[in-house]
Amino acid sequence: MNQQKTNFSNEQMLAFYRDMLRIRRVEEQIGKDAKAGNIPGAVHLYIGQEAVGVGFCSQLSDDDWIASTHRGHGHYLAKGGDSKLLMAEIYGREGGMCKGHGGSMHVADFSKGIIGANGIVGAGISITTGAAWAAQLDGKGAVGIAFFGDGAANQGVLCEAINVAQLWKLPVIFVCENNGFSEFSPSSTVTAGNIVDRAKPYGAAHEAVDGNDLIAVWQCAARAIKRARDGEGPTLIEARTYRQRGHVEAEASFLGSAYRTDEEVAEWIARDPIPAFGKRLLDAEQATRSDLDRIEKEIMGEVAEAVRYAETSPYPDSANQTTSYMFA
Amino acid sequence: MKMALKMPRIGMNMEEGTVVAWRLQPGESFKEGDILYEVETEKVTNEYEAPCNGVMLEHLVDEGDDVPVGDNVCRIDKTD
Amino acid sequence: MAKKRMIQAINETLHGEMAKDDKIILFGEDVEISLFGDTRGLKDKFGTRVRNMPISETVMSGMAVGAAAAGYKVVCHMMFGNFMYTGFDSIANQASKLRYMTAGQIELPIVYMGVFGGGRSAAAQHSDAMHPMFMNLGGIKVALPATPADATGLLRAAIHDPNPVMFLQAAGRGGESGEVPDEEQIIELGKASTVHEGNDVTMVAIGAMVRSALRAARKLAKDGIGVELIDPRTVVPLDSEAILASVRRTGRLVVVDEARDMCSAASHIAAVCADQAFYALKAPIRRVTVPDVALPYSPPLEKALLPNEGRIADAVREVLGKKAVEEV
Numbered sequence: 084m085n086q087q088k089t090n091f092s093n094e095q096m097l098a099f100y101r102d103m104l105r106i107r108r109v110e111e112q113i114g115k116d117a118k119a120g121n122i123p124g125a126v127h128l129y130i131g132q133e134a135v136g137v138g139f140c141s142q143l144s145d146d147d148w149i150a151s152t153h154r155g156h157g158h159y160l161a162k163g164g165d166s167k168l169l170m171a172e173i174y175g176r177e178g179g180m181c182k183g184h185g186g187s188m189h190v191a192d193f194s195k196g197i198i199g200a201n202g203i204v205g206a207g208i209s210i211t212t213g214a215a216w217a218a219q220l221d222g223k224g225a226v227g228i229a230f231f232g233d234g235a236a237n238q239g240v241l242c243e244a245i246n247v248a249q250l251w252k253l254p255v256i257f258v259c260e261n262n263g264f265s266e267f268s269p270s271s272t273v274t275a276g277n278i279v280d281r282a283k284p285y286g287a288a289h290e291a292v293d294g295n296d297l298i299a300v301w302q303c304a305a306r307a308i309k310r311a312r313d314g315e316g317p318t319l320i321e322a323r324t325y326r327q328r329g330h331v332e333a334e335a336s337f338l339g340s341a342y343r344t345d346e347e348v349a350e351w352i353a354r355d356p357i358p359a360f361g362k363r364l365l366d367a368e369q370a371t372r373s374d375l376d377r378i379e380k381e382i383m384g385e386v387a388e389a390v391r392y393a394e395t396s397p398y399p400d401s402a403n404q405t406t407s408y409m410f411a
Numbered sequence: 412m413k414m415a416l417k418m419p420r421i422g423m424n425m426e427e428g429t430v431v432a433w434r435l436q437p438g439e440s441f442k443e444g445d446i447l448y449e450v451e452t453e454k455v456t457n458e459y460e461a462p463c464n465g466v467m468l469e470h471l472v473d474e475g476d477d478v479p480v481g482d483n484v485c486r487i488d489k490t491d
Numbered sequence: 492m493a494k495k496r497m498i499q500a501i502n503e504t505l506h507g508e509m510a511k512d513d514k515i516i517l518f519g520e521d522v523e524i525s526l527f528g529d530t531r532g533l534k535d536k537f538g539t540r541v542r543n544m545p546i547s548e549t550v551m552s553g554m555a556v557g558a559a560a561a562g563y564k565v566v567c568h569m570m571f572g573n574f575m576y577t578g579f580d581s582i583a584n585q586a587s588k589l590r591y592m593t594a595g596q597i598e599l600p601i602v603y604m605g606v607f608g609g610g611r612s613a614a615a616q617h618s619d620a621m622h623p624m625f626m627n628l629g630g631i632k633v634a635l636p637a638t639p640a641d642a643t644g645l646l647r648a649a650i651h652d653p654n655p656v657m658f659l660q661a662a663g664r665g666g667e668s669g670e671v672p673d674e675e676q677i678i679e680l681g682k683a684s685t686v687h688e689g690n691d692v693t694m695v696a697i698g699a700m701v702r703s704a705l706r707a708a709r710k711l712a713k714d715g716i717g718v719e720l721i722d723p724r725t726v727v728p729l730d731s732e733a734i735l736a737s738v739r740r741t742g743r744l745v746v747v748d749e750a751r752d753m754c755s756a757a758s759h760i761a762a763v764c765a766d767q768a769f770y771a772l773k774a775p776i777r778r779v780t781v782p783d784v785a786l787p788y789s790p791p792l793e794k795a796l797l798p799n800e801g802r803i804a805d806a807v808r809e810v811l812g813k814k815a816v817e818e819v
Contacts, residue, residue: 148561182594189592198560199593203584209553210585216554217561220516220539227557243547247554250545408595409630411653424527426610426663453498453528453665477666480611481790 091298093369099297100364101378102141103133103357106157108382109166112390113156113173113187117332123175126187129157131295131327134356135260136161138300139228142308148196148214148227150207154326155200158230159190162197166385170393178396184408205231205238208257212244215255215311226254226311234265236278242285245319249287254311256304257282257319260294262326267334267342282319294322295356325351413468415483419459422452427479430472431456440466440490447485450478465489492672498665500639501529504646505566507675509537515650516558518542519551519568519604527606527665530568548578555601556585564600564650572607572621572659586655587630598653602646606662607635608699608749609797613662615785618793620698620749623756625657626727632656632680633727637701639669641724644678652680661699661749681728685737689717692807693737696722696747697756700779700798704747707803718807726756731763738764742773743810747798752780777806 091099110128117126129136132154140149140161151158159169165180172179173187180192191199198214201207208229215227235241236259248255265273282289288310292303300322307318327348329335364370418428428450435447446458447467468486472478495503509515517533523543525531533541544551548569555567569575575582586601609618625633634649634656636642642660649656686701687694687708696704701722708718719737723730738744744764748757757778764776779798787793 148557150557180594181592181596184594185592191593191596193560193593193596198557199589201585203580206553206580206585209550209581210557210560212550213554213557213559213565214561215557216516217558217563220563221561240549240553243545243550247545247547247550251542408591408593410632411590411595411598420611422527422665424606424611424613424662424665427666429666429668451666453496453667 096364096369097374097378099137099141099301100357100360100370100375101382102137102161103297103360104378105166105382105385106133106136106160107357108386109160109169109389110156112386113170114328114332116390122173122187124186125331126173127154127331128328129154131351131355132260132262132324133157134297134300134360135258135294135322135324136230138297139256139258139304141301142304143196143226143228145195146223146225148198148211148218148225149230150198150211150214150227151200151230152207152232152235153188153200153202153204154232155188155190159192159197159200163195164190164192164197166389167392170389171396174393174396175398176393176396177399178392182404183399205235205240207231208235208238208240208244212248212253212255215248215253216251218254219251224312226256226308228256228258230258230260232265233259233261233263233270233274233278235259236281237265237274241281245282245285245287245317248317249285252314252316254314255317256307256311257317259319259321261321261323264326264330264342266330267338269342277321279319279321287316288318289320290318291321291323294324295354295359297356297360325354327352327355412489413486414489415471415486416447416462418450418478418480418482418484420480421450421457425452425480427477428452429477430474430484432474433470435467437467437469463489464491492670494668495639495671496666496668497639497642497660498528500643500671501646501660502531504643505530505533506536508647508650509533509540512564513540514562515564515566516540517566517568518544518554520544520546520570522568526570529604529660529665548574549580552578552603553581553585555603556581556589556599559599559601560589560597566602566604566650569603569605571617571662572605573616573619575603575605575621582625582631583628587628590654591630599655600651600653601655602649602658603655604658604660607659608661608663609786609793610663610699612788612790612793614788618662618786620781622657622659622697622726623750623754623759626756626759627754630655631727632725633659634680634725635659635661635698636724637661637698637722639667640671640676641678641684641722643671644676645680645724647675648677648680651677656680659698664699664702667702678724680725681730683721683723683730683733685719686722687718687720689719691717691741692719692743692745692810693734693741694718694720694745694747694803694807695734695760696720697726698749700747700749703798703800704803707800707807710800711804711807716807716811729760729763731767734760735764735768738768739771742771744772744776745779745803745806745810746776747779747803749781749798751783752778753783755780774810774812777810779803779806
């Protein structure tokens with residue numbers, strides 16, 4: 084990790100730390116709840132990848148669009164989503180932002196530019212490209228960011244999207260979070276070449292970045308966002324990171340064998356973006372231990388509040404609400 | 412050689428065309444490439460060019476008739 | 492009233508609506524030059540609101556979702572209906588579900604346009620009648636105009652509908668002309684029209700089949716057989732009430748549909764009537780559809796498979812207990 088002192092104010096650095104830790108603690112709670120049987124459906128956790136979501140979303144406003152993946156809680160929270168609504172949605176309750184109709188894989192808040200998580204691998208790529216076309220027509224400088232994984236990079240739609248985005252100079256950024264796994268298959272077994280190179284034949288801007296280094300991600304994101312806002316077209320970014328948890332929680336209970344070693348996981352946990360960032364803050368004297376402890380405490384309070392909200396929120400009214408939202 | 416000329420498929424999705432005007436009356440002779448009639452499809456009016464030299468014998472449809480692709484439009488006597 | 496061809500009516504409606512509402516945008520393969528003539532002249536008039544797409548149906552159908560989510564009324568021209576299969580993910584998984592999954596957070600005003608059906612030696616991959624597939628998605632309205640007047644009224648309604656709408660125009664019928672009212676007409680999606688009146692048999696015909704059904708009805712009228720011909724105009728929503736009311740009066744039903752028989756619109760309509768008008772039925776319901784095969788190229792083969800006047804008239808005689816007469 085880059086140890087040089089940055090230009091960010093102490094407040095900004097602490098905000099980065101808080102944003103990452105908030106995602107982490109909320110998701111750890113979701114993981115516990117999944118284990119405890121409090122969550123009706125499958126959950127896919129973002130743990131280990133937080134620096135990517137925060138590095139990008141901390142530079143966006145509600146007018147900018149993001150689309151996410153089935154591993155979408157982190158992007159939702161990073162773009163300003165409410166943890167109470169998130170938790171209630173994952174619990175399948177009326178108090179969720181989708182009133183329990185979507186669940187973990189469909190958390191969205193269009194009022195905040197969060198097109199949402201998506202259960203179809205790669206689907207957010209085309210949707211964001213369309214939102215970016217809308218932003219281009221609006222001419223107000225908004226951008227669209229499609230987060231997707233290395234698995235989704237193997238969907239043909241990525242090539243289609245880079246082609247049209249480059250041709251039309253759309254304000255869109257394709258952010259591949261290469262977390263090493265395409266569901267249960269190591270990337271090396273399903274992916275040829277370097278994903279970032281897939282922009283080259285289209286003449287589109289592209290950049291690879293250490294996805295566990297928040298400052299590096301932020302700087303890379305800033306370049307791409309500027310390019311997009313300036314009308315210079317799309318950028319493909321490959322952020323190398325690691326999925327510390329399984330593809331889906333509780334996967335060990337149904338998988339026949341392991342697809343990675345404990346050593347590999349331990350190696351990446353040692354490179355966890357959040358403790359590294361905390362250490363950097365302390366080393367550079369941009370924060371004190373008590374600052375970090377205070378943030379930890381605030382976040383744990385938020386998590387407890389989110390759980391309380393979710394637990395006390397009623398289930399949706401199955402007698403009257405099952406067909407309510409199909410058509411406007 | 413006496414033969415009939417059929418309604419061609421001009422548009423990709425054309426099922427029928429409307430013969431909007433005859434350019435050649437029965438008894439008149441024509442050369443390959445001469446315009447025999449105008450046909451209107453969903454998009455535009457096209458001119459039907461004679462595929463050979465010959466003499467117009469008979470109009471099998473009236474102006475304004477909708478003619479399915481492949482149906483006979485007129486009879487001619489092909490000459491060389 | 493003025494006599495207009497189907498394609499001309501659609502083209503004029505697009506021009507008219509786009510001139511009135513600058514949030515309407517249109518894109519698709521070759522829309523600038525316009526293969527069918529329906530989008531002719533739009534590029535010159537509306538500039539960047541009209542765009543040619545690369546041949547990339549997967550990204551295209553999803554871009555429509557993104558642009559609609561970002562505030563535009565999107566007309567996405569997919570050219571041949573069969574190409575919608577290539578772009579099906581965003582239609583089936585995104586456009587038709589996003590509103591429901593997010594508990595009504597957004598409206599998705601999208602018109603997916605395309606031509607459908609056989610009769611032109613276009614062979615199996617350009618001739619499907621794919622409306623039943625869309626009927627089963629739940630979240631997409633499906634309009635199939637049979638006349639130029641209905642095309643204008645339905646298209647206008649589709650463009651301003653806050654939901655995704657499939658606008659499927661019978662491929663071979665672009666040149667068909669008919670009277671179109673001078674005043675702007677909006678036809679409510681879900682309202683059937685009675686095309687021919689009669690008391691003996693109810694006939695429901697869909698899309699391109701309406702004309703053949705009407706010819707059969709007129710011929711049968713000369714033989715003293717009264718056919719009440721209903722064109723549902725949209726199969727989602729389906730005006731079941733209009734169909735049921737007629738069936739309850741006549742006690743007999745023939746449904747004519749260009750789709751393959753299995754799970755066709757005809758079989759759904761037959762099922763609805765069997766369920767809800769069973770005691771009014773005096774004879775078994777007859778479906779006149781395409782057998783469960785791909786449509787062939789050679790004209791005699793294709794002709795033999797598509798419903799025609801003769802087969803339709805035979806079905807009517809059959810439900811009346813009269814011997815079918817070979818015709819046409």
